Structure formats: structure tokens, C-alpha cells
Amino acid sequence: MEETSKLEREEILNNAINESELSDLKQHADKMIRGFENFNSFSSNRAVWELVQNACDLSENCEVTIDYRNNGFSFTHNGSPFNTKSFISLIKQVSGKYGDESELPEVGKYGTGFLTTHTFGRKFEINSVLKAKETYFEIKNFLIDRSPREWKELSQNIKNQKEKVYNLIREGAILPNHTNKTTFTFKPESSQEQKYIEESSKDLEDYIPIVLTINDRLNKVEILKDNKQTFFERISKIKVPNHQGINLFKTTIKLNGNNKIVYSIIDETDEIEIILPINEDLELYTFPERIARLFLYYPLIGSEDFGLNFIINCKQFLPTEPRDGIHLKSNKDQVQEQEQENTRLIEKASKIIFDFLKSNVLKVSNPLLYAKINFQRDSENTLLNEYFEGLQSLWTEEFKALPIVETLTGFKPVNEVCFFEQEILENINCFNEIYEITSKFKDNLPISSSVQMWSEYANEWSNESLIFVGHKNIVEYISEQELSSFNKSTLINYYSHLIGIEKTKYFSELTLLPNLDGQFRYLAPLLTPMDLNETLINIGKILIPDSIEKLIHTDFHFNFHYETFNRKSFSNSVKTILDELQISSKICLPESTELDDYNDIDASIEKIDFVFFKSLIKYCKLSNNINSQSKPINLTKIISIYYTLDDDLIELNNLSNLEDNLDIRSARKILAQAFCNLLQFHNKVWVEKNIQFLLDIANCNEDSLKDVFSNSKIFPNQINQLKSINDLKRDLEVLIEIKDLYNKVNIEEIREDLVYKEFNSFIAEDRFITTKYLTTQIEETFFNTDIRDINEHPFKEEILGIISKLSKKEYAELFPRLDDKKANLMLEIVTNENTKDDIFSIVTLKESQLKSLGKLIQESNFEDILNVANTLIQQQIENKSDFRHKYEIGTNIERLIREKLSFELQERVTFDNSKEIETSDIQGGQDIVIIIDEKPIYFIEVKSRWSSVSSVSMSKLQLQRAVEENENYALCSVDITRYSGINDKYHLPIEEVLPLTKFVTNIGNTIKPLISENLSAEKNLTDSIHLIDYRGIIPQEIIKKELTFLNL
Known part of the structure; x- marks a missing residue:
């Protein structure tokens, strides 16, 4: 009985102890279960870094291997082994140091953060070493099972795992020589855990170079996945010397044998390190969206939307409990100090970045990627939104003065550059066309390769001082230009884009649609041409420009509704404008006006512009039958000839619907009237020369032109005046x-x-x-x-x-x-x-x-x-007197020459001075020839002038002799018109003739340029064009300057 009682007591005690321990472990189990319920994809990302963090706490030269093979996950590091306290803490999932004796400053603990590793599986095995005093126990395939969903079962598992630790110490193998190597192997049992494992691998290659840069304990990282090994190793981290006072570092990381460079700026006071988005070629890059922007040794997963393209690591950051960011702004008193400290650190980090950018210590080729500034300001947390609004303003105000925007004219500050509004960025199907058009009126756009990204950034800035261009600005510019200012296809694509995004209102509010001449017009008044060929349109541009200006360009119809403008509309418009301008009461002078053909034209009579009138004629020449002989058509052709225009008709085929054809009859009548209005001003000389022309006009009269011909003064009377038919009578022979x-x-x-x-x-x-x-x-x-x-x-x-x-x-x-x-x-x-x-x-x-x-x-x-008879008698009198002058002058010349010659020469010299009317052949038409030894040596041509209205002339033969005998020829002129005496001028004594006589001795030189070419041509009569007869007139001004008889 006593033995039974003892056994029961022992059982009761054991149960009590067990229940007490399970109750003590409940809080740990409950905490785990609550943590498991909050898992997400970011939890798996954080899990990797919790493992890395704990590993780095155990080594100054940490090396880790992350293995994703076999659809599982294992993590190996070379840090210090477990001690009993840290091992039990891991089992219980409570914070605990790896060893009290460790002198290494710890960053991580096996606390709440480590719980995220269970996204890879609720069960994991540990292979490592347990150090107790100086004894090393082998931890082999030690299973930790946290799969139960209820606290009791989970608590029992925790209790059992503790017992296994104790049993390991009692019975486990002792290692005489150990290697510091710990491996966590997780055993996923659900598809979700498999997804978490896969998710955790996605960003490692982006994160690891950053962590290697900012954490000097981590030295090497190996990733094994899909039979592929990726190996990272920090090779060096050196300071980059500069004169700008920037504490700049360059970290070299070897990635599978290739060097990767990471630039960073360090502030040692506040333990801040900024990772710069600059590669080894000094080119900027963008950190992936899934990469955290804030680090506390390791990424604070959840800070990915911290609105910058910089990574800020600060060892003094005070993170939120789930380590997804830092405390910045709230109404919680307990975190006020943390918020103040964190905001100070962010401001400090911002200033470090601003100073770096202003220093330009690293000259990058694409600084645009610095400008990614977009802090979240639309969350449900108003206080946090308010904070980020201030931070956004701080950054954009600093950035807008930086010359980091590359334009066609070089780099410019942001506040001097123009960007596209968000409405343009929302649909980029037509972006190239928009850029092409905008660059015509904005020369400060970013270059085409960066304008889209720059505009996106600028819109995110929400800075009111920046300059933006939207569709409204573009269409307003277009409306001030003409189609010729643009590439047509560019404009068509842009307009199609506007219509596609339902911005058709612009076409009604602004002049955007081009007419046929490329001038932009409002949508409403535009018309669509129908059955109008190029000839009609060109005529219309002059006659009815207001109507033609409304015709939409054929390539810009789109799907708008337009009224139709057909041939009937065309002729109606022409009739209207001709009536409005009162063309039938005006005149049009020919382009090359011979005013001598007209009487004085009253200045008050209105003139028709010739270009307009020319187009009116062209319009009236349109016909579906170019061989038409109708009277109105013939009159139009006559008018064309009058104005020296082509009189050919212009073919224009009729339409099947006769009502839509042109009706030119009224225009032809108005043309005829305007033409007749001018005809009546022609003077008698013109009328006399153009009787047949006027008759041709008169023959064009028909019923449609009856009024014009009845009232116009276009019929010539017999003194060549133009009269109306009502003012004239027939001449019956x-x-x-x-x-x-x-x-x-x-x-x-x-x-x-x-x-x-x-x-x-x-x-x-x-x-x-x-x-x-x-x-x-x-x-x-x-x-x-x-x-x-x-x-x-x-x-x-x-x-x-x-x-x-x-x-x-x-x-x-x-x-x-x-x-x-x-x-x-x-x-x-x-x-x-x-x-x-x-x-x-x-x-x-x-x-x-x-x-x-x-x-x-x-x-x-x-x-x-009677007049002819009197003229002949007068000529006979003058000829007789003329030959008498020649004889007497020749006789006196002979006397003078002989007086000056020796006796011997006097015998050799003879004078040919015939008394007969006809001269001899040897004289060649000359009146006096001086001969020595029967050889002519000098020739004198005598001319008498009887009328003051004419000068003396020389025949072709005389002109030729004067040139041929250049130095031996003289012209003698007797100017009877100068005689003022009382004697009969036809019977003057020689004494009164000689004072009227002049000698032109160099006449040959004067004549030679005029006939030298003809003299040469006459030497080859069969091949050369030559003159056979001509006369030369010797002006009195030449004769007056020459010698008198007394000066010989």
C-alpha cells in the first residue's frame, strides 16, 4: 500500500511538473503561432537576412552558403558554435546571446526576427557543434518541429526538444577536433512554403553586394540553386581621395570571378553609409523596386517605397518592431524620441547626398537616375503623409537647381527645363511624335532618350515651380503655325492620338485642322471637297479664297462630320463673290499695259486685280467639250488672247448628276461685261488696227450676252471711236x-x-x-x-x-x-x-x-x-544747183592744190571733176577725185543740204569707199539752209557757197565700226549673210565740228 502511494505521488508530481512547464512554454508557443499567421513574401526575404545577421554575430570574417537545391532550403555559416543557453533560446524562440563570453557586438538574436525563417518550413534540422566549457558536442540532424497548430502540442514539442539537448549533453558524441560550421536545413511541407523559398531567392543577387559593402563582418556568400553556383566575395573597400571633402569609398566585390564596384559615402559620426547607384563605368542605374531603401546593417524589408534611388544604411536607426522600416511620424508618445532621432538621421543622410551631388566628385554620364524622388504621400497615415510631403519638398528644392538634365544644348538645371505632363505619359503610343512637335517650340526639353523618364520623375516631384507641357500647350502652338512647319505624318499620328484619348474638343476650340493650303482652321466651318479637281481648287484659291480656305486637307478627315462643298457650291460661291465685288462695273487692265492704246481712263473707275481676273478667265474656259464653238466660249477665248493668255479650253467632264455640275453662264456674262467696260477706253489708233478683232467680238453676241452687247460701247464708228449699237447707223454704201x-x-x-x-x-x-x-x-x-x-x-x-x-x-x-x-x-x-x-x-x-x-x-x-508734179520740178532745180556746187567747189580745190605744188607735180596731177550730171565709174560715186600719174590718191564726196529737217546721207558704195580709203577720203557738205542772203539760193555765186561748206576728213574712221563686218562678209558672198543696200546719215553735229573751205 505504501509502495502504491509512493508511485502515485511520483506520477502526480511528474504531471504537475510537466503541466507547469507546459504552461510556462505556452507564451512561447502562442507567440510563434501568432507570428506564423502574419507571414508574407517579404517575410521570406527578411528570413534570409535574419539568418545572415545571426551568422555575422558569430564571426568577424563570416562566410555563408545559401542552398536552394532539391526544392529545399539550407543555410550554412562559419560562426562560433552554440552554447547551451543559445541552443535552448533557439528552441524556445526567445532572444538569447550566443555566449556570455563573446566580445563581438551583436546585431541579431534568436528572437522574433528569426521566427520569419519558418516561412521555409515549420521543421528544420540543425547540424552544428555545442560547446560546453571546453567540450564540443556534435549536433547532428537535430530536428526542431514547430508544425503543430495548437499551443499545447507545440509546447510539448518545445519541452521534448529541450530534453533532447539535455540528453545530447548526457550521451552525445564529443568531438576532439571540431570545425566551426553550422547548417540549418528547412523541410517545407506545403506549396506555400515552397513559394516562400522561391520568393526569398529573387532579390539575393541585388542585396548581397550591398550587404557586403555595409557589413564588414560578412566576407563571402555562396548561393547554390538549380545546379548553379553564384559566389560573392568582398575584395576591398578603399577611400577615394578628392578635394571636395566627400568621404567617398569604392568597394570591390568579386561576383563569379568578375569585379563589381559599389560606391558609397560614409558619415562616421552618425554611422551612416549611403550606397550610390553608380557602376564601375560611372553610369547610374536604378535600384530594383523590391530592394529596400533603408538598412540597419541589413535591409529593412518594407522600406522599398522610400522614394529615392539611394540606399541609406544607418547603424543608429531605430526600427519598427517588424523591422519593415523606421519610426518617423505618429501620435504615439512612446516612440516620439525614436521618431525625432530617425528624422534627424534622415535629414543628415539627405544633406550628405546633396553635398555629394553638388561636389560632382564623380562625373556620371546619366545623372537623371539621381532624380527619382517620390516619397509615399497618399497613405492612410496622414501624419506620415505630412512628414513625407516635407521631405519631398526638401529634396526637390535642392534638386531643381542641379544641372543634371541633359538637353540638346547641354546639361541644364531642372528648373530651367521643360517636362511632359502626366497626361502625356499615361499613353505613350504617340510619344515620338509629341516630342518632335514639342521640340519645335521648346528647346529646353530633355534629350529624346531620357525625356520620358525625366517627365515621370518631374511629375512625381509635385513641385509647382517646374515647367510642364501638356496637350493644351502643344495644340496651342500648332494652332499658331501652318502644316508646312511639321512632318505631315507626325501631325496625323498625333491628331489620331488626341482623338483616341477623347480630346476632340481641341479641334473645336483651336485652329488645328489644315485646309488644302496647310493653314490651320477650326473644325466647325470646315468643308469636305467633292468632285473638285486640282484645276478647280487653284482657280478657287483666287476667286473664292474664303470658301477654298474652308476645304479640309484630304489627309486630315479623320471621322469628323463636314458639310460637302461640290461643284454646284463652287459656282454659287463664284457668282456670289462676283456680285459682291461688283465685277461687272469694273475694268481690268492687261498685265503689260500699253497706255498709248487707251484714252485717259478715269481714276475713279475701280480696277480688278489682274491675278483675280486671270483666274476668272480660266474659270470661264472650263468646258466638258474642249472643241466647243459656242459664242460665249469663243468670246472667252478672244478675251484670253486680248490679255495675252492661253486661249485653249480646260476640260472638265460633266458629272452624272447634272444638278451638281458647274454653272458658269453667269460668270461668263460678268466676264464679258468687265471686258467690254475696258474696251470702250481704247483710242482711235488702236481701234483702227483692231477692226477685225472687234468684229470677232461682235460675232460672239447671243441671247445670254444680249444685255452686255446692247449697252457696251464696243462697236467702232468710221472715225474709229467706240460706240454702243444704239448710237450708230448702218452705212448703205x-x-x-x-x-x-x-x-x-x-x-x-x-x-x-x-x-x-x-x-x-x-x-x-x-x-x-x-x-x-x-x-x-x-x-x-x-x-x-x-x-x-x-x-x-x-x-x-x-x-x-x-x-x-x-x-x-x-x-x-x-x-x-x-x-x-x-x-x-x-x-x-x-x-x-x-x-x-x-x-x-x-x-x-x-x-x-x-x-x-x-x-x-x-x-x-x-x-x-499736182503735189507730185511740183516735187519733181523742185528736185530738178536742186539737182542742177547741187552739181553746179560740186563743179565749182572742185574747181576751187584744184586751184588751191595747184598753187601749192611744184611745176613738176602740177604736170602729174589731174582732177576728175565732171560737169555732167552722172559721175564716172572710177569715181565710185565720188564727186571729186585727185589723181597722180593716172592713179587716184584722194576722194571727195560733195553733198548739198536743202532742208533743215534732214541731214546729208551717203550711199552704200560711198560708205564703203570712205572706209577702204580711210586716210584718203573726205566728205564735203554745203549747207544751203544756213544761207540768209537775198539772192536766189538755187543760183548762188561761188563766193556765197564757199562759206557754207565744211569738210569731214576722218569720216572713214567713224563709219568703219558700222560696216566692217559686212565688208568682211562680202568677201565670201556664197557663205556669209551680208547687206546688199543701205545708206548712212551723217548728223549735222559731226559736220559742224569739221574744217571750213578757208581752213584747207
Whole structure:
């Protein structure tokens, strides 16, 4: 009984002890279970660094191996072995140092952070060494199982694992020689744990060079994964000397045999180290988004969105409990001091970075990546948002003055550069086109390769002082230009982009859509051309520019709705503008105006611009039948010729819908009227030369042009004035001499009322004049004065002229009253004292002479015959006198020469000075030739001048002789017009002739340039073009300067 009682007591005691221990372990189990519930992908990332952190706490020269092979995870390090306290702490999952005797400053502990390693598996084995005093026990495949979901079971596992430690000490193998090597091998049992393992490997290659740089305990890291070994080793960390006072370091890390450089800045006072995003080639790079920006020896996983492209490591950071960041701003009193310290450290780190950037100690090629500044300011934590707003402002204010933006004109400060607004960055399908257009009006854009990223950064800055360009700025610029300022396809793509992002309002608010000439217009008034070819459009640009300017460019239709502008619209617009400009009341002068062809044109008459009128003509030449002979078409061709334009018609085929065709009829009528308006100003000289032209115009009259032809003064009368058809009468074969007689007798010009006979058909049939009508008027005027007193009658000569023709039946019928009175009138003439002697001389002529004279008198040009006869008589008188001058001058020249010659020479010299009218052949047309030994040595040509209106001339032969005998030739001029004496100028004595005489001795030199080429050509008559006859006029100004006879 007593033995039973003892056994029960022992059992009860053991149960009590066990329950007490399990109760003590409950808090550890509960803490683990709560931690497991908060796992995420970042937990697995943190887990690796918890292991690295604990390893580095155990060695000054830490080397680790991370093994992902076989779908598992193991972590090996070379740190100090476990002691009993640290081993038990690991089992219980409580913070505990690795050994009280360790002098190494610890960063990590087997506390809450180490719990994250269970993302790789709730079970893991440990292979390591347990040191107790100077004895080393082998820890082999020691399993730690934390898989239970309930605290009791988990607590029991913890208790059992402690017992195993005790049993290891009791019975475990002792190692005489040990190696410092510890391996944690995790055993994942779920797909999620497998994912966590995989997730943990993703960022290691980015993190490890950073950790090797900032943690001098960690020396080597090996990663084994997928049969691939990746090996990292810190080779060196040296200070980079500089004169800017920057504590700059360059760390060299060997990655699989290749060197990787990490630059950093260190502040030793506050133990801050800034990792710079600069590689070995001094090029910037961007830290991956998943890389933490804040480190406390190791990454604070969760600080990835700390808004900078720099990594800040500070050993004095005070982190949050889950080590996902640092305390910065809250309303919690217990962390106020930590927040103040952390914000101070961040400001200090910021200043270190600012000083580095301003120093330009490392000249990088792409400084844009420094500018990634975007602290999170839109979280649910308002206080934290407020803090980051201030930090954002601090950074952007410092950065905007840095010359780190590369533009086409070099690097410029951020605040002098222009960036794209976010709305442009949101859709980059058309980014190249936007950049191309913007660069036309902004020369301070970042270069094309960096403008997008720079704009993204600048937008993130939220700094109001920065300059941005949005779609509104771009379209406003475009609206001030023309299509020619842009690449057409660029603009089309950009407009398509605007339409695609539903910004069509710009096309209504600004002039953006190009017309056919590339001028930008608002959307609303634009029209789409239909059936208008290039010819029509070019004509329209001049005639109806306002309408043509509204025609949308064919490449810019897009899907907008436009009203149609067709041929009917075209002709209506032309008609409207012609009426508005009152073209039918104006004139248009030809481009090359010969004012001599016109009478004075009233300055008040409005002129039509020639370019406009030319296009109007071109418009009127449009026809679907280029061989048309219609009268309006012919008139248009005549007008073209008048203005020296091409008169060919321009083919324009009709449309199937006749209502949509051009209607040019009204335009042709207006053109005709404007043309006729100008014609009426032509003077008589032009009209006389262009009778046929005017007749061609008149022949174009038809019903559609009736009003124009009826009211226009375009019909020539017989004195070449232009009149309207209502002011003219037909000429029914009226005799010319009767018209002249009527004009003289009635003192008015009958031809002013008469149209040229070719135009009779255009005058009304009841408007005409006949010869009989005029002679009746003439006789009426004759007999209104006492015709019986013929010798005193004012029209005596006219009456006698008629009487002389009354023997003709035609005249007798035209002048019946004069025919009745002719005998009485002739009797009065014969008895007239003033003419009876002359009449007697005539009637005493021989009968044959009298008949001849009678016939001459009856000729219509009797007056001309008398003038010719008088001229011939005058020429005979002048010729006789001229040859007499030549003979007497020659005689005097001979006398003067002989007086100066010796007797011997006098016998050898002869003078050829013929008294006959014709000169000899040897003279070659010269009047005086001096001969020695029968050889001509000098030639003198004598010319007499009888009229002051002309000078002397020389024949072709005389001109040639003057050149050929250049030094032996003289021209002698006798200027009778200078004689002022009382004697008969045709019979002047030699004494009065000689003072009027001049000698031109160098006439050959003067003439030679004029005829030398022809003389050469005449030497080869069969091959050369030459002149066969010409005369030369010798101006009096040349003659006046020469020798007188007395100076010879």
C-alpha cells in the first residue's frame, strides 16, 4: 500500500511538473503561432537576412552558403558554435546571446526576427557543434518541429526538444577536433512554403553586394540553386581621395570571378553609409523596386517605397518592431524620441547626398537616375503623409537647381527645363511624335532618350515651380503655325492620338485642322471637297479664297462630320463673290499695259486685280467639250488672247448628276461685261488696227450676252471711236467723197454716226444712212445761201467740184438741183474777173492737152498729182544747183592744190571733176577725185543740204569707199539752209557757197565700226549673210565740228 502511494505521488508530481512547464512554454508557443499567421513574401526575404545577421554575430570574417537545391532550403555559416543557453533560446524562440563570453557586438538574436525563417518550413534540422566549457558536442540532424497548430502540442514539442539537448549533453558524441560550421536545413511541407523559398531567392543577387559593402563582418556568400553556383566575395573597400571633402569609398566585390564596384559615402559620426547607384563605368542605374531603401546593417524589408534611388544604411536607426522600416511620424508618445532621432538621421543622410551631388566628385554620364524622388504621400497615415510631403519638398528644392538634365544644348538645371505632363505619359503610343512637335517650340526639353523618364520623375516631384507641357500647350502652338512647319505624318499620328484619348474638343476650340493650303482652321466651318479637281481648287484659291480656305486637307478627315462643298457650291460661291465685288462695273487692265492704246481712263473707275481676273478667265474656259464653238466660249477665248493668255479650253467632264455640275453662264456674262467696260477706253489708233478683232467680238453676241452687247460701247464708228449699237447707223454704201463733202458743208462728222459696213448686221434695220440722204442735205445747205452769186458763195469750190462731175449720171441723180442750175452757175464763173485769165489759159490749150487735163481733174487724187508734179520740178532745180556746187567747189580745190605744188607735180596731177550730171565709174560715186600719174590718191564726196529737217546721207558704195580709203577720203557738205542772203539760193555765186561748206576728213574712221563686218562678209558672198543696200546719215553735229573751205 505504501509502495502504491509512493508511485502515485511520483506520477502526480511528474504531471504537475510537466503541466507547469507546459504552461510556462505556452507564451512561447502562442507567440510563434501568432507570428506564423502574419507571414508574407517579404517575410521570406527578411528570413534570409535574419539568418545572415545571426551568422555575422558569430564571426568577424563570416562566410555563408545559401542552398536552394532539391526544392529545399539550407543555410550554412562559419560562426562560433552554440552554447547551451543559445541552443535552448533557439528552441524556445526567445532572444538569447550566443555566449556570455563573446566580445563581438551583436546585431541579431534568436528572437522574433528569426521566427520569419519558418516561412521555409515549420521543421528544420540543425547540424552544428555545442560547446560546453571546453567540450564540443556534435549536433547532428537535430530536428526542431514547430508544425503543430495548437499551443499545447507545440509546447510539448518545445519541452521534448529541450530534453533532447539535455540528453545530447548526457550521451552525445564529443568531438576532439571540431570545425566551426553550422547548417540549418528547412523541410517545407506545403506549396506555400515552397513559394516562400522561391520568393526569398529573387532579390539575393541585388542585396548581397550591398550587404557586403555595409557589413564588414560578412566576407563571402555562396548561393547554390538549380545546379548553379553564384559566389560573392568582398575584395576591398578603399577611400577615394578628392578635394571636395566627400568621404567617398569604392568597394570591390568579386561576383563569379568578375569585379563589381559599389560606391558609397560614409558619415562616421552618425554611422551612416549611403550606397550610390553608380557602376564601375560611372553610369547610374536604378535600384530594383523590391530592394529596400533603408538598412540597419541589413535591409529593412518594407522600406522599398522610400522614394529615392539611394540606399541609406544607418547603424543608429531605430526600427519598427517588424523591422519593415523606421519610426518617423505618429501620435504615439512612446516612440516620439525614436521618431525625432530617425528624422534627424534622415535629414543628415539627405544633406550628405546633396553635398555629394553638388561636389560632382564623380562625373556620371546619366545623372537623371539621381532624380527619382517620390516619397509615399497618399497613405492612410496622414501624419506620415505630412512628414513625407516635407521631405519631398526638401529634396526637390535642392534638386531643381542641379544641372543634371541633359538637353540638346547641354546639361541644364531642372528648373530651367521643360517636362511632359502626366497626361502625356499615361499613353505613350504617340510619344515620338509629341516630342518632335514639342521640340519645335521648346528647346529646353530633355534629350529624346531620357525625356520620358525625366517627365515621370518631374511629375512625381509635385513641385509647382517646374515647367510642364501638356496637350493644351502643344495644340496651342500648332494652332499658331501652318502644316508646312511639321512632318505631315507626325501631325496625323498625333491628331489620331488626341482623338483616341477623347480630346476632340481641341479641334473645336483651336485652329488645328489644315485646309488644302496647310493653314490651320477650326473644325466647325470646315468643308469636305467633292468632285473638285486640282484645276478647280487653284482657280478657287483666287476667286473664292474664303470658301477654298474652308476645304479640309484630304489627309486630315479623320471621322469628323463636314458639310460637302461640290461643284454646284463652287459656282454659287463664284457668282456670289462676283456680285459682291461688283465685277461687272469694273475694268481690268492687261498685265503689260500699253497706255498709248487707251484714252485717259478715269481714276475713279475701280480696277480688278489682274491675278483675280486671270483666274476668272480660266474659270470661264472650263468646258466638258474642249472643241466647243459656242459664242460665249469663243468670246472667252478672244478675251484670253486680248490679255495675252492661253486661249485653249480646260476640260472638265460633266458629272452624272447634272444638278451638281458647274454653272458658269453667269460668270461668263460678268466676264464679258468687265471686258467690254475696258474696251470702250481704247483710242482711235488702236481701234483702227483692231477692226477685225472687234468684229470677232461682235460675232460672239447671243441671247445670254444680249444685255452686255446692247449697252457696251464696243462697236467702232468710221472715225474709229467706240460706240454702243444704239448710237450708230448702218452705212448703205455711202460714197466716201460724199461723206467728206457732207462733213465740210454741214460742219459735222457723219462718220461718227456710221458703223463700219462690216458691222451693219448688228445695227437695227431701220437705222441707216444712204448717199442720197446726204446729198439732199448738202444741196439743202447750198441753196440756203444765194447760189446765183456763185463767186461769193461760201461753198463755191465744192459746188464747182460737183458741177465738174455732173456729166456722170450718178452725180446728176444725186444732185438734181445743182444739175438744173449748172449752166447759169458756170456762166457766172467765166465772167469772174479773178479767174477769167486762168480760165482763158486753160481753154486755149490744144484739144489733146485739154482732154488730158480734163481727165486728170476728174481723178479723185488730182491734188496729189499736182503735189507730185511740183516735187519733181523742185528736185530738178536742186539737182542742177547741187552739181553746179560740186563743179565749182572742185574747181576751187584744184586751184588751191595747184598753187601749192611744184611745176613738176602740177604736170602729174589731174582732177576728175565732171560737169555732167552722172559721175564716172572710177569715181565710185565720188564727186571729186585727185589723181597722180593716172592713179587716184584722194576722194571727195560733195553733198548739198536743202532742208533743215534732214541731214546729208551717203550711199552704200560711198560708205564703203570712205572706209577702204580711210586716210584718203573726205566728205564735203554745203549747207544751203544756213544761207540768209537775198539772192536766189538755187543760183548762188561761188563766193556765197564757199562759206557754207565744211569738210569731214576722218569720216572713214567713224563709219568703219558700222560696216566692217559686212565688208568682211562680202568677201565670201556664197557663205556669209551680208547687206546688199543701205545708206548712212551723217548728223549735222559731226559736220559742224569739221574744217571750213578757208581752213584747207
